[in-house]
Amino acid sequence: MLPAVEAWFATHTWQQPPWTVDELVALKRGRTVSVVLPALNEEATVGDVVGVVRPLLGTLVDELVVMDSGSTDRTVEVASAAGARVVRREDVVPWLEPLPGKGEVLWRSLAATSGDLIVFLDSDLVEPETAFVTALLGPLLLDADVHLVKGFYRRPLRLESSGGGRVTELVARPLLNTLRPELSGVVQPLGGEYAATRSFLESVPFAAGYGVEIGLLLDVHRVHGLSALAQVNLGVRKHRNRSLLQLGVMSSQIMGTALARCQVDFDSGPLTQFVQVDGEWLPDSTDVLVADRPPMVHVVEER
Numbered sequence: 001m002l003p004a005v006e007a008w009f010a011t012h013t014w015q016q017p018p019w020t021v022d023e024l025v026a027l028k029r030g031r032t033v034s035v036v037l038p039a040l041n042e043e044a045t046v047g048d049v050v051g052v053v054r055p056l057l058g059t060l061v062d063e064l065v066v067m068d069s070g071s072t073d074r075t076v077e078v079a080s081a082a083g084a085r086v087v088r089r090e091d092v093v094p095w096l097e098p099l100p101g102k103g104e105v106l107w108r109s110l111a112a113t114s115g116d117l118i119v120f121l122d123s124d125l126v127e128p129e130t131a132f133v134t135a136l137l138g139p140l141l142l143d144a145d146v147h148l149v150k151g152f153y154r155r156p157l158r159l160e161s162s163g164g165g166r167v168t169e170l171v172a173r174p175l176l177n178t179l180r181p182e183l184s185g186v187v188q189p190l191g192g193e194y195a196a197t198r199s200f201l202e203s204v205p206f207a208a209g210y211g212v213e214i215g216l217l218l219d220v221h222r223v224h225g226l227s228a229l230a231q232v233n234l235g236v237r238k239h240r241n242r243s244l245l246q247l248g249v250m251s252s253q254i255m256g257t258a259l260a261r262c263q264v265d266f267d268s269g270p271l272t273q274f275v276q277v278d279g280e281w282l283p284d285s286t287d288v289l290v291a292d293r294p295p296m297v298h299v300v301e302e303r
């Protein structure tokens with residue numbers, strides 16, 4: 001590792017986050033916390049994720065919102081019955097037609113919530129834990145220079161105990177090592193479990209699709225430097241594993257956002273993949289959306 005990265009890793013990585021809920025509540029000092037769960041057709045898991053955050057409502061957490069991304073299953077009903085406020089993507093910033101993608105709902109969530117600190121958790125988590133929220137908030141509440149806290153974990157892949165995080169290991173980390181070596185010490189650059197200050201989140205653009213996490217990481221580093229970034233060990237994280245073809249599209253969006261943030265010219269045409277039909281391998285093209293939403297602070301000001 002670069003010496004600067006080694007020094008950052010030693011001081012900004014929490015291998016065993018030590019904080020209790022009471023300690024963190026005492027550190028809030030008037031600051032408020034929103035927890036946001038983006039969800040697209042997650043009826044099987046969203047209830048459990050809401051369920052692990054709910055015990056913190058009224059103490060460490062001030063609001064809990066599920067941002068629905070156009071679900072056609074029972075996600076909205078399940079999330080609401082579990083105790084979350086559900087916001088549909090058309091309900092906020094209604095004058096702009098929603099773009100498809102996860103980043104779009106995270107961006108809209110800034111206008112749907114009011115917390116000074118925002119915690120994002122994916123809603124496809126299996127066996128989530130309340131401690132994810134406490135651990136992610138620790139560095140933000142302790143250190144005013146920190147603006148983004150990423151979770152890291154062991155990642156099972158289906159029935160294996162490890163081997164998950166394929167896009168992370170094969171695309172995102174090699175890409176960051178090459179394009180922005182100062183970020184090579186981030187264990188899970190793509191992880192969907194992270195917390196940040198509203199002031200930072202509102203000040204930067206959001207990639208509408210799966211580029212949102214790598215974009216925020218590159219931007220926090222560009223705007224505030226490495227010392228504004230911390231990472232906490234959350235133990236184990238299990239989620240629904242997507243197919244290789246789906247991960248190919250995700251990887252293209254992530255590369256597109258990273259290259260654009262690093263001023264590398266590229267052509268964001270459709271992605272060609274190959275599928276087997278009746279014994280033959282045929283090309284299949286998918287459009288890759290690499291669009292940015294502007295900083296939310298400008299959107300609200302202009303209105």
Ligand SMILES: O=c1ccn([C@@H]2O[C@H](COP(=O)(O)OP(=O)(O)O[C@H]3O[C@H](CO)[C@@H](O)[C@H](O)[C@H]3O)[C@@H](O)[C@H]2O)c(=O)[nH]1
Pocket residue numbers: 037038039040041042068069100101102105121122123124189190191192193210211212213214239240242250254
């Ligand atoms: O259009 C979408 C797509 C996904 N999601 C939700 O976003 C979360 C993560 O999506 P998923 O498709 O499960 O992504 P992963 O395969 O888990 O991808 C990893 O890598 C992505 C790219 O960085 C991150 O966005 C994810 O959080 C991270 O877990 C889930 O709660 C989804 O329901 C939406 O709300 N809208």
Ligand SMILES: O=C(O)[C@H](O)COP(=O)(O)O
Pocket residue numbers: 155156157163164165166167168169190191240241242247
């Ligand atoms: O974060 C990632 O790398 C992708 O979501 C893929 O994760 P998986 O290999 O655990 O399915």
